[in-house]
Amino acid sequence: MLSRVAESLFWMSRYVERAENTARFLDVNFNLLLDLNRITTVETPDCWIALILVTSDREKFDSLYGQYGAETVTDYLVFNRNNPNSIISCIGLARENARSVIESISSEMWEQINNLYHYLQTVTPQSVQNDPFSFYREIKNASHLFQGITDSTFPRNEGWDFVQIAKYLERADNAARLIDVKYHMLETSHAGHGDVVSGSVDIIQWMAVLKSCSALEAFRKVYFARIKPQSILEFLILDRTFPRSINFSVCAAKDALWRLSGGSAGRSFNSADRLIGKMEAELSYTTMDDIASKGLHSYLAGLEQGIMDVGEQTHLTYFAYHTPEIEPVEEGLRTTFSGNGGKRAEWSQAQQQQQQAYCR
């Protein structure tokens, strides 16, 4: 498989997953606010800041809007084309990546992503405001449909593995960020309102975290009605059966990476294999006490860094166009993996600008 094709499949998959996660956060946040308004006078801007923190573009947001509220945050995360992580940007980028490998994916996959793209062109901020639930459901369903179509029409070859790696790395990364930010928010909000209603607010907020991962029902089946922060964290980070937990996602990404290289435990062929194997092993043997002693925030930061490193090594192993033995290139000119964080889409953007400039 061409390296460029593998890379485009990777990003296509990643952007679809990212759009779905953003839709999920926003949807849950709307619900959460409706609930909170009934019980407490918690300042809602806090809840909206959390969403910006999850996508880690606070500076950019501040420079554009400066005010946290349903309208500005929705605009930034759904419609803003200058925000590479907005839903409209993600789907646009996913479609462009799909378009550039249209001969490698099934026509059903292409049609699904293309239809989603065209649907988004017809949506207005007004219509989302009037009926946020339908809109976010549409995005989530479209993503699920895309993944389902991929499941049933895409051959289980190399390309499939790149699609899986991307999907699960993105998912693990999102879960880690979400927990990290929510934890941070709860800590601060506790300080202000703890004395009066903290109990019920806490529970509702923690339920929101679970819902953001579509994990509430699954969680209840394991822990019944005992919604305690400890159990929730355990479930979202360490559970091996729930498909949106960090452990599950890392495991799935590891399987795909090892299938690609033919690697296995104790027998890794490249750094990506080794790093993901290490992450998986660590997660398998970690307890909540370990996490507590390390501190939740620094533990999650470590996970996020690990996920980014795996992405970068995957890039170097399979996508990097550079062929050292044939064309020695100066260090600065290499195409690099842009990784996660606020600059996530930089690489794709550079690619597009170049092509556009030379094709007129």
Place this chain on the structure above:
Amino acid sequence: MKRFFDNYDADASRFFDELVAREGGPRPHYEKLLRRFAMFSQEDVKTRREMTNIFFRSQGITFTVYGLEEGIERIFPFDLIPRVIPAAEWALIERGLAQRIAALNLFLYDIYHTQNILRDKVIPAELILGSQHFRREFVGVTPPQGIYIHVAGSDIIRDGEGRYLVLEDNLRTPSGVSYMLQNRQAMKRAFPVLFSQYKVRPVEDYPQELLRTLQEVSPPLQREPNVVVLTPGIYNSAYFEHSFLARQMGVELTEGRDLVVNDNVVYKRTTRGLERVDVIYRRVDDAYLDPLCFRPDSKLGVAGLINAYRKGNVTLANAIGTGIADDKVIYSFVPKMIKYYLGEDPVLENVPTWLPGTPSDMKYILEHLDELVVKSANESGGYGMLIGPESTAQEQEQFRELIVANPRNYIAQPTISLSRHPSLLNDSEMYGCHIDLRPYVLTGKKTTIVPGGLTRVALKRGSLVVNSSQGGGSKDTWVVDE
């Protein structure tokens, strides 16, 4: 119920109408179509129109319009009323094209080798040697089996008498063949019954024929040749076509950055390392192919590709330098080439053409600017044209200056009223729109022409310009066995 064609005004005394004969009444090969359409209400047709629109949009069959800040994607307008060509007429077109491409290939071989046609003064040498598409670096380089034009798309029109004439030859990277194939898909979905009433010859094997042609012209190998399609990328206006053809042939679609040359051999970069490439169906212009040979600023090309090609390690389709033969000035010499190389009379005539470089022609052109069509020799897509009867005195003056300043760069032709074909304007009105035809000719060990082609329609009242960039559309082309 208002029926289609009831109010259709063929204006058959002024134009050649494809459906209505001069003496009135439909031509026999359109009778079944008329009967079928008589059964449709406007509502039925609208439903079918929506069906095809959804089909094209969801398949992503779009082209990009340039000139704005960002390219805009549009559906290529599709007209629901198919063009029907009887087998006997098709046989003539087929013979004419095969003959023409054979002569053009011999011409290219000659020009890049002994140049007999220049020595014998059939074509003035300065026209060739002064052309921006003449690649002097490739004199003496022989592509596999001496074939230059693997894929050609010549434009054919019908004049007032209904004679088929060649309007121009597209010999570099002719596009539109994917629309021919998708139009057929759309028609089969929208009009299954009508379709089954005709014996329409299939066009669906074009991708297989293209692949076979490309494999046949590979450098000699002990194994199956490795073919790729080379595209400038997703922002190119014909990107849909590039990806479609790669998909249909089952070969890889590559961009310049996917390829690398080492030791005069071309490789593609894969997740498992480098793999050798033998044949490149390139949809990138000569000038962008190799920054070491042509434009040094090209990011679309592959450094070292040209040397690999010179060494005979890779085949490029079409060959480098074919542009010289689709220069519009050179076009006017094709009938002479057919005589010179094949000793035959041309089966398909050219449109009469005047060259400003010839003093008597120059005089005639300048005196008749208001009746002629003046075209720039190296522009395509309907740009750089003057349509005399539709132009203002000011535009004519502007072209007069351009022609006098650079006579080599222009040709002039009479304004031909292209034949007309009933088409649906705004979904309701039947109107005679001007059309042309672009069939596709493949040349490997033998020449193949799939029966049909892209019929382009000027979907504007009275317009003669069929190019998609100028608001033109297309319709399905049915070659039928009676």
